[in-house]
Amino acid sequence: MIAGHASTAQALREALAATADRARSQRPGYARAPGEALGALPFDNAFVDRCRMAFSKLVGLDDEGVVAISSARRKDGRSSVAAAVATALARTRGGGGVLLVDLDFERPVQTNLFSVAPSPGLADFLEGRDRLRLVFGGPGRQLALLPAGQRLGDPAQLLHQVSRDGLLSVFRERFQWVVVDLPPLDLHPEVAGLANQANWHIIVGWHRRSTVDQLREVQEHLLARNRAGFLLTGDTTRIPSWIRRLV
Amino acid sequence: MVYRAADVVFQYLKPLIALLVVIPLAVGGFAFAFGRAQVVSARVWADRPVFTPDFTSDLYSNTDSPAQIESALMLELIGTDSFATGVEKAVQPGFETWSTSAQDQAFTALRAAFSVAPQGEHLFVISYTCTQPAYGVRVLQAIIRNYGAAVMAIESSQVGAAAGTLQASLDAAQQAMNRAVSAVQSYQAQQHLSDQDARRDPNYSTLLGQARSQTDNYLKLLAQVDAAQASQQAVISVQAAMFHVVDPPAVAPEALISSRTPGLKQAGVALGVVAAVEALLVYFVARRDPTIRSGEDIRRALGLKPLGSVPLLGSK
Numbered sequence: 001m002i003a004g005h006a007s008t009a010q011a012l013r014e015a016l017a018a019t020a021d022r023a024r025s026q027r028p029g030y031a032r033a034p035g036e037a038l039g040a041l042p043f044d045n046a047f048v049d050r051c052r053m054a055f056s057k058l059v060g061l062d063d064e065g066v067v068a069i070s071s072a073r074r075k076d077g078r079s080s081v082a083a084a085v086a087t088a089l090a091r092t093r094g095g096g097g098v099l100l101v102d103l104d105f106e107r108p109v110q111t112n113l114f115s116v117a118p119s120p121g122l123a124d125f126l127e128g129r130d131r132l133r134l135v136f137g138g139p140g141r142q143l144a145l146l147p148a149g150q151r152l153g154d155p156a157q158l159l160h161q162v163s164r165d166g167l168l169s170v171f172r173e174r175f176q177w178v179v180v181d182l183p184p185l186d187l188h189p190e191v192a193g194l195a196n197q198a199n200w201h202i203i204v205g206w207h208r209r210s211t212v213d214q215l216r217e218v219q220e221h222l223l224a225r226n227r228a229g230f231l232l233t234g235d236t237t238r239i240p241s242w243i244r245r246l247v
Numbered sequence: 248m249v250y251r252a253a254d255v256v257f258q259y260l261k262p263l264i265a266l267l268v269v270i271p272l273a274v275g276g277f278a279f280a281f282g283r284a285q286v287v288s289a290r291v292w293a294d295r296p297v298f299t300p301d302f303t304s305d306l307y308s309n310t311d312s313p314a315q316i317e318s319a320l321m322l323e324l325i326g327t328d329s330f331a332t333g334v335e336k337a338v339q340p341g342f343e344t345w346s347t348s349a350q351d352q353a354f355t356a357l358r359a360a361f362s363v364a365p366q367g368e369h370l371f372v373i374s375y376t377c378t379q380p381a382y383g384v385r386v387l388q389a390i391i392r393n394y395g396a397a398v399m400a401i402e403s404s405q406v407g408a409a410a411g412t413l414q415a416s417l418d419a420a421q422q423a424m425n426r427a428v429s430a431v432q433s434y435q436a437q438q439h440l441s442d443q444d445a446r447r448d449p450n451y452s453t454l455l456g457q458a459r460s461q462t463d464n465y466l467k468l469l470a471q472v473d474a475a476q477a478s479q480q481a482v483i484s485v486q487a488a489m490f491h492v493v494d495p496p497a498v499a500p501e502a503l504i505s506s507r508t509p510g511l512k513q514a515g516v517a518l519g520v521v522a523a524v525e526a527l528l529v530y531f532v533a534r535r536d537p538t539i540r541s542g543e544d545i546r547r548a549l550g551l552k553p554l555g556s557v558p559l560l561g562s563k
Contacts, residue, residue: 047557054554081557203551208258211537212548219549230545232556237540238257239250247249 008126008165015125015132016174038137038145039115041083051081051231052088058200058229064096065199066168070182070191072214076206077233079109082181085202089177090143096176098138101146103162103194104183105155108148121149126158144175159183159190168197185218192221201228207235251533254540263525270521275514287383288374289391290366290494293317314365321363321373324397325390331357333397337389338382357386370493380498387496403479410475417472420465427458 041048059067069082079102086100101122102110111118114137120130129152134144151158162168171178180198185191195201201222205215215230222228239247256263293313311319324330331354335342339353365371373390377383431454435445445451539545542553 050555050557054557057554058552077557084557202554205539205545207556208254208538208540210539212539212544213537215539215545215551216549219551228551229554230542230549230551231554232539232542232545235556235558237254238260239253243253244250247253 008161009167009170012125012132012165012167012170013173016134016170019132019134036116036135037141038135038143041087041113043080043084047080048084048088048091051084052092054229054231055085055088055202058202058227063199064093064176066172066178066180066197067200067202068180068182068195068198069202069204070185070195070218071204071206072186072210072218073184074107076184076204076210078184078204079104079113079181081202081204081231081233082179083110083113086143086145086177086179087138089179090138090140093177095142097142097144097174098177098179099134099144099146099171099175100179100181101168101171102148102181103159103191104181105148105151105158106183110145110181111147114145116145116147118147119150121147122162123149123151123155123158125149126161127152146171155183156188156190159188159194163190163193163197166197168194185221186214195222199227203228203230204233205230206233207237209234248533250543251536251540252529255529255533255536259529263529266525267518267521271514271517274517275510277510278513279510284376284378285380285383286374286376286499287380287387287496288372288494288499289387289492289496290370290372291317291391291492293365293369293371312365312368314367314369314371318363318365318371320398321371321390321394324394325358325361328354330393330397333393334386334389337393338385361386361390374499375496383498384496391492391496406475406478410472410479413468413472413475417465417468420461420468424458424461424465427454427461431455431458 055067067085069078069085071078082100086098090098100110102108103122105123108118108121111121114135116135120133122132124130125132130149132146133149134146136144168178168180180194182191182195185195203215203218219228293316325334332342332350334357335350335353339345342350342353345353360376361373362376363371363373373387375383375386375390377386431451434440434451434454438445438448438451440448440451533540542556545551546553
């Protein structure tokens with residue numbers, strides 16, 4: 001754990017302030033990697049636009065807060081959707097900054113998507129091994145990525161710590177939008193607590209692979225179901241558009 | 248449900264179409280290869296039933312054309328076991344030794360494969376459907392041969408019967424005539440009448456008139472008997488001369504694909520069956536498949552707001 005601080009939340013608060021401040025970031029423990037920036041997503045703009053349109057159906061124009069992206073199982077396109085939503089927010093609503101937090105400590109992929117080094121990240125920070133590292137990029141450098149990092153301990157314990165100490169609220173203090181890439185809900189019960197700390201929830205399901213029962217389990221963890229929506233990923237249907245209109 | 252079914256159809260579109268094409272083609276091809284029956288047909292000139300002596304009754308309506316009369320007569324003959332036996336004997340060696348049931352089956356098969364249809368006023372077409380054209384040709388040749396003989400026998404017997412009846416009438420008329428003439432001669436002898444007196448005797452005149460009437464009747468019948476005897480000879484000579492086959496039995500030219508093409512019906516049935524089975528499969532899969540095929544599935548099942556869909560992209 002982080003030594004010398006009253007609480008993890010306070011330590012995180014200071015670290016966030018330091019990473020946002022160029023002068024303070026020169027101090028030991030908060031140094032930025034020189035020249036590090038987010039790379040371009042390996043998606044075309046159509047994918048990002050579709051995610052933005054989906055997000056717009058859930059969130060009003062004047063809203064801001066924490067958006068959790070979750071799925072019932074892995075490989076359902078959750079991280080891609082989270083990255084695309086964060087990018088879209090940074091383009092259109094990111095005046096106050098957008099933070100993308102990768103909380104999938106077991107198999108983090110956001111660093112791969114944005115072509116940055118996988119660590120240090122949140123796990124390294126929470127386990128007291130390294131500084132907090134945010135990687136900025138996107139339009140006007142409004143998008144920040146907090147990588148999951150390399151964990152040594154139990155990922156469930158890290159998730160529990162994030163949930164218990166209300167770290168999402170701390171992120172929210174410095175960023176207008178916080179997009180959280182959650183691990184699959186059926187793997188860790190702690191994820192349910194995190195999901196319920198978010199203002200909105202996007203549940204992702206893969207076309208012809210995710211089942212209704214799997215998604216029902218995800219939904220049962222949510223307290224505010226009226227602030228949740230479902231996004232179908234991997235849509236490979238070949239139904240012609242005119243037939244879609246008919247049926 | 249409709250969207251789910253449509254999604255299932257387009258997911259498996261290629262195999263569904265392949266099955267829809269391959270199975271009917273295979274079934275139709277199999278039936279075509281192993282069940283291809285050919286039609287052997289012949290065209291015959293129809294004139295003979297027109298030759299009916301005045302003294303025989305015509306079995307058919309005067310309004311029927313010769314072709315209609317001939318074709319109806321041929322169908323009647325094929326329906327008789329005696330005629331069918333004659334045909335089968337000609338084409339099946341040892342047919343007489345067959346069992347009764349086997350012969351009946353052969354008759355049934357012959358009648359089922361045979362057809363006749365008038366073609367215009369004086370032509371009619373006889374056809375036989377079989378898988379071996381050579382056999383069909385032999386069957387039609389036998390039918391034509393036996394038909395000619397049977398019709399001539401029928402008409403000869405008709406004329407013969409009429410001639411026999413006339414001959415009996417002629418004999419009776421001759422006896423009546425002889426009796427009337429004898430009565431006239433006896434009356435003249437008994438009354439000792441000269442020829443001049445006899446002309447003035449009223450009884451003699453009456454008897455003479457009766458004798459003349461009987462004589463006229465005899466002569467009329469005699470003329471008819473002569474005509475009947477001439478007809479008996481004419482039936483054979485004239486009919487044999489007029490009976491001829493316009494087109495001898497041969498395999499009828501037929502389009503490769505027609506309504507008679509074997510396999511078409513089987514292919515159609517197979518197409519219908521495959522389509523029905525595929526529709527059932529699609530319905531079953533769409534109904535029982537637990538996976539998500541649209542955001543509407545989630546809205547109906549869980550009440551979650553569907554936000555749309557994104558294509559196949561992403562690393563997770």
